[in-house]
Amino acid sequence: MIDKESQSKYSDQIQREKIDPGEGMRPLPWIVTLLLGAMLMWGAFYIVVSPTGGESSFGDQRTLASLDPKSSSSGASQIDGKQIYIGKCAACHQATGLGLPGVFPPLADSEWVKGDQDVLSKILLHGIQGQIEVKGAAYNGVMPAWHTLSDGEIAAVITYIRSDWGNKESAVAEDVVKKQRDLTKARQEPYKNAEEIRSGT
Numbered sequence: 001m002i003d004k005e006s007q008s009k010y011s012d013q014i015q016r017e018k019i020d021p022g023e024g025m026r027p028l029p030w031i032v033t034l035l036l037g038a039m040l041m042w043g044a045f046y047i048v049v050s051p052t053g054g055e056s057s058f059g060d061q062r063t064l065a066s067l068d069p070k071s072s073s074s075g076a077s078q079i080d081g082k083q084i085y086i087g088k089c090a091a092c093h094q095a096t097g098l099g100l101p102g103v104f105p106p107l108a109d110s111e112w113v114k115g116d117q118d119v120l121s122k123i124l125l126h127g128i129q130g131q132i133e134v135k136g137a138a139y140n141g142v143m144p145a146w147h148t149l150s151d152g153e154i155a156a157v158i159t160y161i162r163s164d165w166g167n168k169e170s171a172v173a174e175d176v177v178k179k180q181r182d183l184t185k186a187r188q189e190p191y192k193n194a195e196e197i198r199s200g201t
């Protein structure tokens with residue numbers, strides 16, 4: 001049994017108890033809030049005022065003009081001859097255009113590349129299997145035929161090989177290739193020697 005006196009003693013003790021402390025919400029110090037706000041505003045301001053599109057040296061060097069297909073002039077030049085060269089020819093003739101001595105002839109400074117456009121078109125259209133001389137050295141390999149490429153694509157790639165690695169020959173028009181394709185359409189097999197390439201159909 002608890003008597004009156006001890007009962008009030010206990011309730012005093014209970015009264016003195018406090019609630020267990022817990023983790024409450026604590027607001028950010030105002031200086032942090034202020035700093036965050038300032039950084040946010042500076043960020044937005046920076047995006048708005050920093051120049052865009054003008055300075056190509058920060059990017060891949062291409063300007064808007066060079067990306068516009070309408071700004072390049074004739075038909076063939078819209079096709080990237082260098083791209084075709086890298087994809088289809090560089091494996092043999094090398095990215096340097098120097099070929100591999102004794103195996104793949106050079107295109108740099110080659111009399112075939114720098115010479116007659118009709119002959120060059122014919123080489124691309126039908127390929128070569130036999131012996132030819134390039135810059136005084138004999139080659140006896142297989143140059144594949146590229147008649148599956150369009151006239152425009154062949155014109156673009158031969159225009160490219162005539163203008164890189166020190167070659168400075170004129171561009172080749174799509175019509176030149178088209179004409180040779182028509183003239184030689186009966187041909188079923190690659191050319192066998194220089195004579196055939198120059199005079200044959």
Ligand code: HEC
Pocket residue numbers: 084085088089090091092093103104105106107110111112113120123124128129130131132134139140141142143144146157158161
């Ligand atoms: C599989 C290897 C190979 C590929 C791919 C190839 N060629 Fe050739 N190319 C040769 C060989 C080999 C010869 C020499 C043929 C011979 O020895 O009878 C040659 C000869 C030539 C010639 C005449 C000789 C000279 O050096 O000037 C030209 C021009 C030419 N190739 C251009 C091209 C172009 C352009 C492409 C891409 C569309 C191409 N070739 C892709 C192997 C290749």
